[in-house]
Structure formats: C-alpha cells, structure tokens
Amino acid sequence: MSISLKSKFIGSILGTAIGDALGMPVEGWSPSKIEEVFGEVREMMTGFLPEGSYTDDTEMAIGIAETIIEKGRVDPDHLIKVFMHNYDPRRGYGISTTMVFRLIEKGIPWDEASKSIFNGKGSYGNGAAMRIAPVAVFYYDDFEELKRAVYDASRVTHMHPLGIEGALIQATAIALAVRKDPRKRLDVEDFVDNLLLVCESDVFREKVKKIGRMLAEGINDKYVVVKELGNGYESFTSVPSAIYSFLLHWSSFEDAVVYAVSLGGDADTIGAMTGAISGAYHGVEAIPQRWLEKLENYEYLKSLGEKLWELKTKSK
Ligand SMILES: [Mg+2]
Structure with missing residues (x-):
C-alpha cells in the first residue's frame, strides 16, 4: 500500500479537525445563504471562533484519543472525566452534551445523566458520531471490538x-476507508453494501439505501441532498449526508470536505465527519497544506494520530 497506515490514522484525526474548522463559520446557515455570500467555502475563515479554530467536535475527538492512549481502550468512566476536563463552552457544545455535564456536576452518575435527558430516552444527536474517528481508526480491523468501543464512547452522553x-x-x-487502497478506484456500491450490514433501525437502513440510489443516479445537487438526506443535528440527518459527500467525491479530500460544508446546517459536524472518512481513505498527504497551516493545535492533533498508530502497531 502506497499510503501508510500511520498516514491514514493521522489523516482521519486531522481530517476531523479540518472539516470542523472549515464548516465552523457557516454552522447554522442554509446552503443558499452560503452560496450567495461565499459561492463556496474553500478557505479557512473567521466565524464565532478565529480562523482555523475547531469546535466541540474536535475537542471531544481529542478526549477520546487521550483516553485510548492513556487506558489502551475506551474506558467510559475515564472518558467522561476527560470530556469534562477538556470542556470549553466557547466551542459551541450541543445542548444534550451540556445537559449531561451539568447533571454529572450535580453528582448524578454519567449513565443516569445520559439516560435521563429527552424524557428518559437519551440523545440521538450527532454528538457521538462527530467525535468517533479515534475509535474507528484504532479498531479498524476488528468489527466486534469496534462496535463495543463505539458503544462505550457514545453512551456517556448519547444513550439513545x-x-x-x-x-x-x-x-x-471510517474503518472501511482505512482498509481501502486509495490508488484503486473505490467501489462505492460495495462500500454502501457494507454500511447496510451494520444498520439496525429502519431509519438508518432507508437512509443508507437512499445513498446508494442517489449515487447510482449521480445526484450532486446539494439542495436535493439536503432534502433527501438532511443537514441537521440529529444523527440520522447528518451522518448519511457526510458519508454521501465522501462517496460523491471519494477521489479528492478537498472536494469532499468543501461539498460537505456547502450543505450548511450543522456544517462543522458534517464537514468533520466527511473529513474523518476522507482523511482515513487518502491519508494526511491529501489534506491541503494551506488548510493545515491555519489549523489550531495542528502539532498536538498530529501527535494524537501518531500515538494511536504506535499503540495499535505495538499491540499486534
Ligand atoms: Mg461543533
């Protein structure tokens, strides 16, 4: 493989942060407003944070990486402490995560806190998906371990x-993207079939099937994508759009992430999720240097990817 595993690990972590930072200035915007004001978002810009800053998505991904590096696995008791230690409210945290943190501060155990919000059902926001890259790369070669670790990394704040x-x-x-050789043409149909295997609900199964149909029809109109797949804060209105952005532009990290951000809505999170998949596919070399130069905490983020890779290759 021409692209090393190490490059793919680093690419997924940095890809998360790059997509997050690129989308940050237009979070909550409609795709038409983005088009009117900027045409497209192809450069880092200032938003509610300075140019090149990442938001809660990356801050929480950092927390997961730190836990895996320190504990050798996703330890939920440790993870929730790291999340709360790293918490910087200026980064635009979602309502459900903030609510869970407040309850824990009052002395409620995390599993009760996470379960209690939204009428005792827990959150189905995209907060668990947006931060998952460190788990996905670390367990890219073992689906059962991946599933267990995703569960532990999610339920501390998102119990639904x-x-x-x-x-x-x-x-x-992300795990599939790590396993693929980017020199070969990506079989998008096969990629979608593999995702269908892990769907558990009708909600997600229908969305993933729709991804396959829309790709077969070659749909790249962002208004259609937003209407059919969504650009919202729920897991099922943003994860499918992020995956679609990657599969539509699988051959270019830059085009995939620019497209994801152009969908607007939860643009930083959709950008972060597309960046995580595309970075895992292409490796860090495919991420434009002009974006990396502007990225906040670049060296630290890169070191987290390196350490995850070291731990992974050492444990084999
Ligand atoms: Mg965010």
Whole structure:
C-alpha cells in the first residue's frame, strides 16, 4: 500500500479537525445563504471562533484519543472525566452534551445523566458520531471490538439507540476507508453494501439505501441532498449526508470536505465527519497544506494520530 497506515490514522484525526474548522463559520446557515455570500467555502475563515479554530467536535475527538492512549481502550468512566476536563463552552457544545455535564456536576452518575435527558430516552444527536474517528481508526480491523468501543464512547452522553447507531455507521465508514487502497478506484456500491450490514433501525437502513440510489443516479445537487438526506443535528440527518459527500467525491479530500460544508446546517459536524472518512481513505498527504497551516493545535492533533498508530502497531 502506497499510503501508510500511520498516514491514514493521522489523516482521519486531522481530517476531523479540518472539516470542523472549515464548516465552523457557516454552522447554522442554509446552503443558499452560503452560496450567495461565499459561492463556496474553500478557505479557512473567521466565524464565532478565529480562523482555523475547531469546535466541540474536535475537542471531544481529542478526549477520546487521550483516553485510548492513556487506558489502551475506551474506558467510559475515564472518558467522561476527560470530556469534562477538556470542556470549553466557547466551542459551541450541543445542548444534550451540556445537559449531561451539568447533571454529572450535580453528582448524578454519567449513565443516569445520559439516560435521563429527552424524557428518559437519551440523545440521538450527532454528538457521538462527530467525535468517533479515534475509535474507528484504532479498531479498524476488528468489527466486534469496534462496535463495543463505539458503544462505550457514545453512551456517556448519547444513550439513545439512534445516537449510538449513527456513531457506529460513521465509525464503520471510517474503518472501511482505512482498509481501502486509495490508488484503486473505490467501489462505492460495495462500500454502501457494507454500511447496510451494520444498520439496525429502519431509519438508518432507508437512509443508507437512499445513498446508494442517489449515487447510482449521480445526484450532486446539494439542495436535493439536503432534502433527501438532511443537514441537521440529529444523527440520522447528518451522518448519511457526510458519508454521501465522501462517496460523491471519494477521489479528492478537498472536494469532499468543501461539498460537505456547502450543505450548511450543522456544517462543522458534517464537514468533520466527511473529513474523518476522507482523511482515513487518502491519508494526511491529501489534506491541503494551506488548510493545515491555519489549523489550531495542528502539532498536538498530529501527535494524537501518531500515538494511536504506535499503540495499535505495538499491540499486534
Ligand atoms: Mg461543533
């Protein structure tokens, strides 16, 4: 393989942060407003944070990477402490994660806190999927371990089955991307079939099937993609769009992430998720240097990818 496993690990972590930072200035915008104001978002810009800054998505992915590096696995008791230690409210955290943190601060155990929100059903927001890259690369070669680790990394804040399922589908997409050789043409139909195997609910199964149909029809109109797959804050209205952005532009990291951000809505998270898959597929070399130069905490993020790779290759 021309692209090393190490490059793919680093590419997925940095890809998360790059997509997050690129989408940050247009989070909550409609695709038409993005088009009117910028045409497209191809450069880092200032938004609610300075140019090149990442948001909660990457801050939480950092927490997961730190836990795996320290504990050798996803230890949920450790992870929730790291999440709360790293928590910087300026980074635009989602409502459900903030609610869970507040309850834990009041002395409620994390599993009760996570379960108690939204009428005792837990959150099905995309917060578990957006941060999953470190888990996905670390367990890319073992689906059963991956599934267990995704569950532990998700349920500390997102207890709803759809929140966890979204994270599992996103993680599976990243793991598949790690395993593919980017020099060969990507079989997108086969990729979608593999994702269908991990779907548990009708909600996700229908969305993933729709991805396959839309790709076969060659649909690249972003308004159609938003209408059919969504650009929202729920796991099932953002994970499918992120995967679609990657599969539509599988041959270019830059084009995939620019497309994901152009969908608007939860643009930083959709950008982060597409960046995680595309970075895992191509490796870090495919990420434009002009973006990496502007990225906050670039060296630290890169070191997390390196350490995950070292730990992975050492444990074999
Ligand atoms: Mg965010």
